Amino acid sequence: LDACQRGLVADPGSPQVHLMLADLYLQRGWRDRGTEKLVLLDRLLALDGDERPRMHLAALAARHVGEDARLVPLVGSGDH
DSSP states (O other): OHHHHHHHHHOTTOHHHHHHHHHHHHHTTOHHHHHHHHHHHHHHHHHHOOHHHHHHHHHHHHHHGGGOGGGHHHHTGGGO
16 A cells, blocks of 8 residues: 555556555455545546556456446446
């Protein structure tokens, strides 16, 4: 978590760092925090148009979709 926070200081717009942080949140059972980060990141990535991070986001959401219904729309987000 500390390394991710330092990464965000160095590059606040890094999708990879945000995805790692969301993954860490979800691994620790912090579902609300992890889900919120994924939902917001999906919105930002939709504007950015870079599909690679969206595919990673969709895969992460798919692993946790049973834990939070807000992740359902994100599972297909890498298909655009």
